[in-house]
Amino acid sequence: MSGFLPYGRQTIDASDVEAVVEALQSDYLTTGPTVARFEEAFAQFVGVRYAVAVANGTAALHTAYAALGIGPGDEVIVPAMTFAATANAACYLGAKPVFADVECDTLLLDHNVLDPLVTERTKAIVAVDYAGQPCAYPALRAFADRHGLALVADACHALGGSLNGRRVGSLADLSTFSLHPVKPMTTGEGGVITTDDPDLAERMRVFRNHGITTDHRQREQAGTWHYDMVGLGFNYRLSDLQCALGLSQLARLPVWVERRRELAARYIGLLAGLPDVRPLEVRPGVGHGWHLMVVRLIGACPPGFRDVVLAGLRARGIGANVHYKPVHLHAYYREHLGTHPGLVPVSEDAFARILTLPLFPAMGDDDVDRIVGALEEVLEDVR
Ligand SMILES: Cc1ncc(COP(=O)(O)O)c(C=O)c1O
Structure with a gap:
C-alpha cells in the first residue's frame, strides 16, 4: 500500500454500497426491520440471546x-x-x-488490585478488552460475584475475539461494542x-428510545398513536x-x-529482531481480535522520547498513534475528581x-515489513 498508512481503517466494498442503497430505497430509514435483523445476527455471532443497537460505543456504555x-x-x-x-x-449518570x-505486559485490568477499590457504593466493574485481547473474565467474574457487583x-x-472458545460479547453481564470506522467492523x-x-x-x-416503550413502527403496526414515556431516555437509535x-x-x-491475526503474527516475528521494542503479551486461551498493534519501548524512556519516535514514524508516512493517555490524567478528571x-x-x-502501529485488514505483508x-x-x- 503506497502513501500514508493510518493506524486503522475501514474496509468497504460494492456489497456494502449495495446493502445501504437497498435500505435507502426501502420503506424504513430508521426503526425498521433491518435494525432487528442486524441485532439478531449480531447476537447470534457473539453467542448471546440479545443485542441492542445504539448510536455509538459511548451510547452503548451509557445505556449499559x-x-x-x-x-x-x-x-x-x-x-x-x-478511552x-x-x-x-459513569459521570453522565452522576456516578x-x-x-x-x-x-x-497486557495492559488489561489487573484483578489483583481491585480489592481496595471496592466500597459500599461500588456497583460495577468494567473490563476493557484492550487492543482486542479479552480480559481474564473467569477471575473477574469470581471477584464480581464475591462482592455482588x-x-x-x-x-x-x-469484536471477533474469544476466550477459551467463547466469543467476546458473551463473557460478561453486558458487553459493549463500537462500530466506528477504525474498529473491527463499521x-x-x-x-x-x-x-x-x-x-x-x-x-x-x-433507554435508547427516549424512555418510551414502543417505537414508531411498532405503533404503526398496532394501529395506534399512543405511547408512554416510562423513564428518562435518549435518542440513541441506530438507523x-x-x-x-x-x-x-x-x-x-x-x-x-x-x-488481522496474520498481520499481527508477522509483526511479532519481525519485532523480535528489535531489542528496544516489545509487543504486548497474549494470554493462553485468548483468540485475539487484534484491533490495535500496540508496542512498548523498552529501557530508558525519558519524557518526550516516545513522541520523538512517533514523529519519526509519521515523517516516514506511518500513522503511528497512542492508545491511551490514562483517563485520570485528563484535565477534566483532575479538576472534577482530584485525580x-x-x-x-x-x-x-x-x-x-x-x-x-498501523493494523487493518487491507494492509499487505509488505506494509508490515516497511513499518x-x-x-x-x-x-x-534517536538512540
Ligand atoms: C475502549 C473504548 N470504549 C469506548 C469507545 C467509544 O466508542 P465510540 O467512539 O463509538 O463512541 C471507544 C472508541 O473509541 C473505545 O475504544
Whole structure:
C-alpha cells in the first residue's frame, strides 16, 4: 500500500454500497426491520440471546450502565488505560469512575488490585478488552460475584475475539461494542450492547428510545398513536441504513479478524529482531481480535522520547498513534475528581512507552515489513 498508512481503517466494498442503497430505497430509514435483523445476527455471532443497537460505543456504555441502575453517588471501577468514554459514561449518570491499574505486559485490568477499590457504593466493574485481547473474565467474574457487583465488558476493541472458545460479547453481564470506522467492523458511527438477560435488554431498548416503550413502527403496526414515556431516555437509535451496512460488514468480519491475526503474527516475528521494542503479551486461551498493534519501548524512556519516535514514524508516512493517555490524567478528571499522577503507576509508565502501529485488514505483508523497517531506522537515529 503506497502513501500514508493510518493506524486503522475501514474496509468497504460494492456489497456494502449495495446493502445501504437497498435500505435507502426501502420503506424504513430508521426503526425498521433491518435494525432487528442486524441485532439478531449480531447476537447470534457473539453467542448471546440479545443485542441492542445504539448510536455509538459511548451510547452503548451509557445505556449499559443505566440499565444496571447506576446513578448518583454510585461508583464504577474502570481501568485507567482506556478511552475516556469508559469513565465518562459513569459521570453522565452522576456516578463516579474509580480508576484501577492494569497488568504491565497486557495492559488489561489487573484483578489483583481491585480489592481496595471496592466500597459500599461500588456497583460495577468494567473490563476493557484492550487492543482486542479479552480480559481474564473467569477471575473477574469470581471477584464480581464475591462482592455482588455487575460485570461489564467494554469490548469496543475486541469484536471477533474469544476466550477459551467463547466469543467476546458473551463473557460478561453486558458487553459493549463500537462500530466506528477504525474498529473491527463499521456502520459509520454505531454501537451494540449484548446480554443474555431479557430484563436488561428491554431496559436498554427503552433507554435508547427516549424512555418510551414502543417505537414508531411498532405503533404503526398496532394501529395506534399512543405511547408512554416510562423513564428518562435518549435518542440513541441506530438507523436502518447503518444496520444494513452492519449486516453486510458482519458477514465478512471473520475473514478480517483472520487477516488481522496474520498481520499481527508477522509483526511479532519481525519485532523480535528489535531489542528496544516489545509487543504486548497474549494470554493462553485468548483468540485475539487484534484491533490495535500496540508496542512498548523498552529501557530508558525519558519524557518526550516516545513522541520523538512517533514523529519519526509519521515523517516516514506511518500513522503511528497512542492508545491511551490514562483517563485520570485528563484535565477534566483532575479538576472534577482530584485525580493525579501516581494513582495508577503501571498505566502511567506504560503511557510513556506505548505506540500503536498501523493494523487493518487491507494492509499487505509488505506494509508490515516497511513499518518495522522504519521503526528500526527511527530508533537507530534517536538512540
Ligand atoms: C475502549 C473504548 N470504549 C469506548 C469507545 C467509544 O466508542 P465510540 O467512539 O463509538 O463512541 C471507544 C472508541 O473509541 C473505545 O475504544
